[in-house]
């Protein structure tokens with residue numbers, strides 16, 4: 001047996017548990033066919049936790065998250081929690097995990113699957129073979145800067161948000177981007193608005209300094225203004241490998257890039273924290289989509305985004321590149337074989353449910369492992 005790393009699984013609400021069940025099946029398959037086993041612990045988060053404990057995540061679950069080697073998160077939320085007090089709302093569970101684990105680097109890949117080229121609004125030749133990684137700073141910037149809020153002075157109402165970054169915050173997220181690029185296409189675009197924002201110029205100067213330090217000579221660095229980056233993502237996305245950017249621009253650019261791939265049901269993400277004294281990095285992996293209450297419990301969800309998040313977990317937390325590749329390939333093969341969930345259904349394909357797509361992925365994994 002290669003490992004007894006610990007995974008904390010937090011399925012949450014809505015389609016979260018259905019999608020996480022399909023990952024459970026892959027984990028069982030890996031133990032049997034790949035001799036790779038994990039200690040998987042499960043916990044409550046979001047509305048599922050509120051129903052039992054009247055809070056969105058408990059201290060016990062937080063302790064489990066802090067000690068796990070990686071966390072796999074499903075989704076949280078649902079209309080039945082709309083009137084719950086803000087601090088106990090389902091989203092508060094995810095926000096606490098991100099904050100307490102200090103998950104400062106959000107990784108959002110935009111990868112196209114050949115079987116889904118027609119699902120994007122962009123031309124197939126523009127997106128075929130696309131493989132971008134957007135690294136968004138997640139714990140600082142204008143979403144957190146102080147002062148913020150209403151200020152009334154001499155009868156004039158005014159509202160303020162503050163964009164602020166420290167050198168350390170920029171350096172740590174840039175280091176993640178350079179390190180990732182080293183394992184990929186060795187190219188980083190750093191995106192800001194250094195032409196009009198002081199923080200943008202600060203960001204650009206620090207990224208340049210880091211690149212010139214000699215530690216990243218093998219990485220090609222480009223600076224690109226965020227507005228131009230948005231335009232280039234739609235015009236010629238394949239010019240990018242890794243894009244590193246701040247919280248606000250990352251929010252926008254990652255959604256724009258995601259549209260190249262067609263469906264919300266296909267988008268994974270990872271959020272990484274710092275490296276501790278034992279050399280381990282805190283990390284949480286989750287699909288980009290929410291709890292999809294409209295289809296929850298009906299076996300209609302596409303589990304791909306959660307499965308792909310698990311593949312990222314294997315790749316970035318456990319360095320199991322081959323296993324991660326196999327899962328991604330099996331999802332691609334299942335779609336190519338014509339099995340599709342409703343969200344990515346196309347003419348000539350067979351519509352299957354969440355568990356049916358799980359069956360198809362396991363069958364493809366069997367073929368790949370044969």
Ligand code: NAD
Nearest residue numbers: 075076077078264265289290291292293294295301302343
């Ligand atoms: P959503 O992502 O849940 O759903 C948007 C649409 O996409 C829905 O029609 C849904 O059926 C569809 N969809 C999403 N994922 C799918 C999948 N895997 N397979 C097939 N179809 C899929 O967004 P929403 O409807 O705006 O939000 C619903 C709830 O989820 C809200 O309570 C919201 O706060 C919460 N939410 C949670 C997260 C999270 O847990 N990280 C993220 C976004 C929204």
